[in-house]
Amino acid sequence: MIKIAVFASGNGSNAQRIVEYFYDSKHISVDLIITNNKSAYVIERAKLLKIPCYVFSKNEFSNSNLVIELLKSHNISLIVLAGFLLLIPENLIANFKERIINIHPALLPKYGGKGMYGENVHKAVVINKESETGITIHYVNEKYDEGKIIFQAKCVVSERDTAEDVAKKIHLLEQEYFPKVIENICQGLLKTQ
Secondary structure (H helix, E strand, O other), X not given: OXXXXXXXXXXXXXXXXXXXXXXXXXXXXXXXXXXXXOOOOHHHHHHHHOOOEEEOOHHHHHHOOHHHHHHHHOOOOEEEEOOOOOOOOHHHHHHOXXXXXXXXXXXXXXXXXXXXXXXXXXXXXXXXXXXXXXXXXXXXXXXXXXXXXXXEEXXXXXXXXXXXXXXXXXXXXXXXXXXXXXXXXXXXXXXXX
């Protein structure tokens, strides 16, 4: 059994989609949701989905082993970042090497790095008159959005698109592809167990 922990800082729509996607799976389950934001709506989603949710402060997350201990106590195999805004600390990366993935709302390496998330990315895409954008799913390393790319999907950006229009297109790509890519990674992990 591959057990997943989803990290999210905000609304949690991708977290919910991932939980629901694996709800009937016999080999893959979402066992934990972790957030750094005590007012994030993902906490409410976790309650509705009956998934344990833990809130850690930035200091607890970055300067202790509390998160690692929790993950290990739940036998977590894969960490999925779904709108998680903190930089992943080196001790967590070392303990889950090549087992932490992130989704980014742009075609990396464009529009990546600190501060480039959500609406900030979509506004930059529109301001720069990009003709396309998309999502990137990648492994996580010590720097924002610089890990090895696993998967990308594209969508067209028209001259009339607003940042909100781009956000809707990106959200559709995330909902369609993120669970499938996670499933493929989990199948690879199952083969090594």
